[in-house]
Amino acid sequence: MRKVYLTIIFYILCTNLFAQMQKEAEVDSILWNPTEKLRWVDFKEPPNPQALFEKAACASSIYVKGGKRSVGFPDFIVGCYFLKKQSWTLDTVSESLLRHEQGHFDIAELYARKIRQTIDSLHKKSTEDFNIYANNIQVLLEKYSKDEIAYDRETSHGTDMVEQKRWIQKISFELKRLHNFAKSI
16 A cells, blocks of 8 residues: 655755755655665554555655746755655565565655656756746656556555566666666755
């Protein structure tokens, strides 16, 4: 299962505010990292007793922070986080379930990269209209949400191993394809 937190915060960047937000995020979240995978101990929320089919929930968030300068292109910072206090599990042993939940986090990173790619593309086109950036980002966040649902549906929440393998290969391929946009906060 996935719990998706789509957050777009647009404001003029402030170094002190950003540093404080980063410090708070480090305690309750994990910034996506290609070499560090999720562990069951990262899932801090108590299990959901109401869950019918799910054995775990991975809460991911794509943060897009940015604003319009007085002159030139808008500035953005994009990050992908795993939210510890909103993620839970009933099963702390299953490696296949953990890989499925990692897949959710990886999909979030994939869309963070797509957002960075779009911002880069708009910069290269000399686009200064902030609304064009915001609209493009919103479209990608909506696609992200749909892919999260499709991932669970097509893999039967990770229990269909053939589909699970296909999705993991697809996600991995796309992450590699967009490696130039892997920079993080």
